[in-house]
Amino acid sequence: HAADALRTDLMTITRYVLNEQSKHPESRGDFTILLSHIVLGCKFVCSSVNKAGLAKLIGLAGETNVQAKKEEPITWVVYSVGEEQKKLDVLSNDVFVKALVSSGRTCILVSEEDEEATFVEPALRGRYCVVFDPLDGSSNIDCGVSIGTIFGIYMVKDFTEPTLDQALQPGKNMVAAGYCMYGSSCTLVLSTGSGVNGFTLDPSLGEFILTHPDIKIPKKGKIYSVNEGNAKNWDGPTAKYVENCKFPKEGSSPKSLRYIGSMVADVHRTLLYGGIFLYPADKKSPSGKLRVLYEVFPMSFLMEQAGGQAFTGKERALDLVPKKIHERSPIFLGSYDDVEEIKALYAAEA
Ligand code: AHM
Ligand code: MG
Numbered sequence: 132h133a134a135d136a137l138r139t140d141l142m143t144i145t146r147y148v149l150n151e152q153s154k155h156p157e158s159r160g161d162f163t164i165l166l167s168h169i170v171l172g173c174k175f176v177c178s179s180v181n182k183a184g185l186a187k188l189i190g191l192a193g194e195t196n197v198q199a200k201k202e203e204p205i206t207w208v209v210y211s212v213g214e215e216q217k218k219l220d221v222l223s224n225d226v227f228v229k230a231l232v233s234s235g236r237t238c239i240l241v242s243e244e245d246e247e248a249t250f251v252e253p254a255l256r257g258r259y260c261v262v263f264d265p266l267d268g269s270s271n272i273d274c275g276v277s278i279g280t281i282f283g284i285y286m287v288k289d290f291t292e293p294t295l296d297q298a299l300q301p302g303k304n305m306v307a308a309g310y311c312m313y314g315s316s317c318t319l320v321l322s323t324g325s326g327v328n329g330f331t332l333d334p335s336l337g338e339f340i341l342t343h344p345d346i347k348i349p350k351k352g353k354i355y356s357v358n359e360g361n362a363k364n365w366d367g368p369t370a371k372y373v374e375n376c377k378f379p380k381e382g383s384s385p386k387s388l389r390y391i392g393s394m395v396a397d398v399h400r401t402l403l404y405g406g407i408f409l410y411p412a413d414k415k416s417p418s419g420k421l422r423v424l425y426e427v428f429p430m431s432f433l434m435e436q437a438g439g440q441a442f443t444g445k446e447r448a449l450d451l452v453p454k455k456i457h458e459r460s461p462i463f464l465g466s467y468d469d470v471e472e473i474k475a476l477y478a479a480e481a
Contacts, residue, residue: 142341144170144319144330151323161236162307162323165259165284168234170339172227173280173311173319176266177332180313183219184275219272220244223265223280237261238293241456243425248298248456253291259306260285260298262424262456268393277314279395283429284308298456302428302449310429312395320346320399322436327402343403348439351468352406355386356397364413368444368476372409375472394421398430398464402437407465407473412444419461423453427462440470444477 148166152158217225224244231237232249236257240249243264251257261284268278284307287297309321317332319339329343355376362370376386386406391397394408401408410421421427431441431448441448441464448462463473 141336141338144321144339144341147328147330147341148323151325161257161259165231165234165236165257165261166307166321168230168236169227169261169282169309170319172223172230172265173317173339174332174337175226175230176223176280177311177313177317179219179222180278183272220266220269227263227265227280231261238287238290239295239298241298241424243267243422243457246457248295250293256290256293258287258290260287260293262298262428264422264425267395267426268391271391271393271396277312277391277393277396279310279312279314279393279399281310281395281425281429282308283425283432295456298424299453301452302423302431305428305432305449308429308432310395310398310433312399314396314399318342318399320402320433322433324436327433327437346402346437348402348434348437348466349405350438350466352401352404352466353384353386354389354401354404354406355409355469356388356390356401356406357409357411358390358392359388361411361413361415364415365411366413366444368473368480369409369411369413371476372473394426394430398433401465402433402439405466405469407463407469409463409473410461411463412461416459418459421459421462423451423458423460424456427451427460431462431464434464438467439465440467440474442470442474442477 145167148163152163224242228240231240232251232255235255237259238251238256239260241262261282263282265280266278267281271278283305285300285304286306287293307323311319319330321328327346328341329346330339331342332339379385389400397408410419412419427448434441443451444461451460463470
């Protein structure tokens with residue numbers, strides 16, 4: 132039986148990527164090594180996130196922590212080595228930076244946590260540039276709601292002399308992108324440019340197992356996902372779109388609203404159930420909130436690979452050429468037909 136095969140013939144993420152690579156005889160296994168280091172980072176963060184709620188009980192966050200202000204919730208501080216304690220987001224960044232550098236396969240790292248890009252020392256340089264948000268959804272950390280890691284991977288031509296513009300390539304140049312969601316289970320969703328696959332961490336094995344092969348987003352969805360608290364500052368097309376979701380034309384039913392406030396969780400639901408996720412521009416933030424390199428690009432890459440679309444309000448998101456590493460952009464992504472609708476509204480306005 133197929134089900135039995137799945138249970139006993141486990142497709143781990145490493146096995147999956149090795150299989151993919153064997154289709155490219157010229158490949159030297161560098162990508163597999165890089166990915167295994169990313170996977171290690173995800174497992175470490177998953178375990179820290181799971182322990183975070185217990186930090187108070189097991190005494191990790193005691194009075195020795197001079198950094199934490201009184202009003203700072205205790206679950207932010209989860210790791211202690213002697214006297215040293217780290218907030219979950221800082222800890223996650225440290226883990227990913229070290230895992231990526233030590234892989235020996237990266238030359239440039241851009242993290243949401245670090246103001247400047249990291250250029251890997253010559254002895255450890257490899258041909259990949261990795262852009263990532265080590266722990267996204269900060270407002271959800273302290274209440275135990277889903278958060279995640281987002282990453283995108285570029286190939287750098289001349290990696291012996293890496294320069295910043297090699298990290299400022301359009302999203303369509305990415306060779307892979309993915310995210311890991313620390314939710315009711317730990318799920319890693321990955322695309323290497325030929326479709327999208329989802330892997331779930333089996334905690335008893337410590338392995339990510341293929342559970343969602345070849346994810347395709349429904350062509351049209353019944354859900355919209357946006358922070359409606361910003362509505363008074365929206366532009367015309369965004370306001371009109373959301374109005375249509377609630378008061379559709381005669382004959383169609385209104386959409387449901389779902390908004391978690393963690394991009395990984397909101398995008399994951401959109402990918403599996405269909406619908407649209409919006410973080411539009413508004414009068415107060417004319418470029419929206421989300422960051423191009425390590426939020427907008429990886430998620431747009433996954434959406435397109437799953438048969439959906441991603442649009443900035445002006446152009447295909449993956450065509451954008453960022454000028455700065457922490458640049459922001461408005462983003463509308465999800466089911467093909469739903470994004471088509473918002474594109475039409477922006478086109479009508481132009
Ligand atoms: P963060 O980097 O502070 O975690 O912010 C990013 C998060 C995204 O995960 C999410 O989509 C968005 O911010 C939610 O923003 P808002 O609270 O404005 O709705
Ligand atoms: Mg973020």
